[in-house]
Amino acid sequence: MDARALDDLVAAFRARTLSHAEWTHAAHLSVGAFYVSRLGAAEALGRLREEIRRLNDCHGTPNTATSGYHETITAAFVRLLDEGLATFAPEVALERRLEALLAGPLGGSRVLLAFWSRELLMSPGARAAWVEPDLKPLAFAAL
Numbered sequence: 001m002d003a004r005a006l007d008d009l010v011a012a013f014r015a016r017t018l019s020h021a022e023w024t025h026a027a028h029l030s031v032g033a034f035y036v037s038r039l040g041a042a043e044a045l046g047r048l049r050e051e052i053r054r055l056n057d058c059h060g061t062p063n064t065a066t067s068g069y070h071e072t073i074t075a076a077f078v079r080l081l082d083e084g085l086a087t088f089a090p091e092v093a094l095e096r097r098l099e100a101l102l103a104g105p106l107g108g109s110r111v112l113l114a115f116w117s118r119e120l121l122m123s124p125g126a127r128a129a130w131v132e133p134d135l136k137p138l139a140f141a142a143l
Contacts, residue, residue, distance in 0.1 A: 001030065001095055001098065001099065002095055003093070003094075003095050006030060006034060006094070006095055006098070009027060009030055009031060009034075010030075010031055010034050013027075013031045013051065013055065014051065016054055016055050016058040018055065019059075020059045020061070023055065023059070025107075025109040026102055026107065028077065029077060029081065029098070029101070029102060029106065029107070030098060030102075031048070032044065032048060032074075032077055032078055032081050033081050033085060033094065033097070033098045033101070034094065035047055035048060035078075036078060036081045036082050036085060037085055037094050040082075041078050041079065041081075041082040044078055044082075045074065045075055045078045048074055048078065049069065049071070049074065052069050052074065053068070053069045056068040056069060065124035065127060065128065066124060066127070069127070070126070070127045071126070071127060071128060071129055071130055072116070072121060072126040072127070072129075072130055072131050073112060073121070073126075075130050076112055076115070076138055077112075079138060080106055080111075080138070080140050080143070081101070081106075083139065083140035083141070084097075084101045084106055084140045085097050085101070087140070088100075104143065105143040106140075106143060111143065114135065114136070114142070114143070115133035115135050115136055115137075115138050115142070116131075116133045116134055116135060117134050117135060120134050
């Protein structure tokens with residue numbers, strides 16, 4: 001993805017014009033990486049919480065205990081993106097770093113199951129609030 005395509009993706013996400021079909025795992029990570037790189041992990045997480053919920057509303061996806069926004073998944077990916085982006089030299093363009101991260105384990109949609117059991121990760125409690133992994137500590141280096 002080039003810089004223009006990433007900017008366009010983020011703009012569509014912010015404007016809530018990104019279609020449900022376009023809101024893929026790679027799109028989630030791309031938007032997350034953009035926010036983490038520009039805002040830092042803590043502020044990125046706050047913005048993503050709000051904006052993912054709003055996008056879900058536009059898609060007609062209810063944000064409930066069993067649907068929509070998922071705090072543990074979002075927070076986990078923000079942390080993994082923060083750690084993963086930091087493994088590159090600062091002069092490497094975000095688009096190149098993101099491309100490499102998506103080509104690795106982080107690009108797999110089931111990557112978090114290396115850290116959480118499916119039951120715990122998909123629980124209403126994990127959807128509502130951060131839940132520590134039950135299989136192994138969350139770390140980019142553990143991928």
